[in-house]
Amino acid sequence: PDFVMSGALLRAVYFASQKHRDQRRKDPAASxxxxxxxxxxxxxxxxxxxxxxxxxxGAVLHDTVEDTDTSLEEVARVFGETVCGYVDEVSDDTSLSRKERKAAQLEHAAHISQGARLIKLGDKISNVRDIVRAAPKGWSDARCAEYFNWCKAVVDRMRGTNAHLEAAFDTVYQEHIGDF
Ligand code: NDP
Ligand code: ZN
Structure with missing residues (x-):
């Protein structure tokens, strides 16, 4: 029974798959x-x-507003205000420069809701594991290391959110920061 997927979750997977349909990750295989x-x-x-x-x-939808034409209004209409709030909290302000966005994310991590922190922890774990699987195209070791350290700084701002997720991040970080 723990494995029964809810209609809402299936709807989110479908919605995100349509929204991200033409996008690829930054790994060499362009997954x-x-x-x-x-x-x-x-x-x-x-x-x-x-x-x-x-x-x-919210986790399934977390990059739809930042990276596709999806608006927060659309997320609210289809998935409700709670989910919309989470997606809003984990979306960077794309009008800012890359440097400003990184600084803003670090600053916000300490103040967002518990739900948004969980999503952010999962996001950082997934991204560092992706880099371990294969460095993004064109990234030097130094850039990978810088990204790892920035993720760690964000995670450090969210300590006390979920011990298992924090430990999962720490494991990847400790086992692989020396690779770069
Ligand atoms: P980016 O923000 O450009 O890229 C990282 C983001 O790309 C992730 O957060 C993730 O975001 C997304 N992503 C897509 N595919 C992958 C993948 N396969 N693996 C991991 N992430 C993926 O990186 P940064 O700006 O953070 O750059 C990292 C560091 O490098 C920074 O400290 C920066 O200052 C430095 N830098 C160096 C440059 C150089 O040429 N040496 C140039 C620019 C920056 P999502 O979850 O939203 O998909
Ligand atoms: Zn993401």
Missing amino acids: PYINHPVEVAYILWFEGGVRDEAVLV
């Missing part, structure tokens, strides 16, 4: 983008023990 938000929700369920449906739906 389908949807693999990542699905993995984030999977990590929350199987490694974090997260069972809150709005958080899991």
Whole structure:
């Protein structure tokens, strides 16, 4: 019974798959983008023990507003205000420069809701694991290391959110920061 998928979660997977349909990840194989938000929700369920449906739906949708034509209004209309709030909290302000966005994310991590922190933890775990699987195209070792350290700084701002997820991040970080 723990494995029964809710209609809302299936709707989110379908919605995200349509929204990200033409996008690819930055790995050399240019994997389908949807693999990542699905993995984030999977990590929350199987490694974090997260069972809150709005958080899991938010995880599946977490990059739709930042990276596709999806608006927060559309997310609110289809998935409700709670999910919309999570997606809003984990979306960078794309009008800012890359440097400003990184600084803003670090600053916000300490102040966002518990649900948004769970999504952010899953996102960072998925992204560092992706880099371990294969460095993004064109990234030097130094850039990979810088990204790892920035993720760690964000995670450090969210300590006390979920011990399993924090430990999962720390494991990848400790085992692989020396690779770069
Ligand atoms: P980016 O923000 O450009 O790229 C990282 C983001 O790409 C992730 O957060 C993830 O976001 C997404 N992504 C897509 N595919 C992958 C994948 N296969 N693996 C991991 N992430 C993926 O990186 P940064 O700006 O953070 O750059 C990293 C560091 O490098 C920074 O410290 C920066 O200052 C430095 N830098 C160096 C440059 C150089 O040429 N040396 C140039 C620019 C920056 P999502 O979850 O939203 O998909
Ligand atoms: Zn993401």
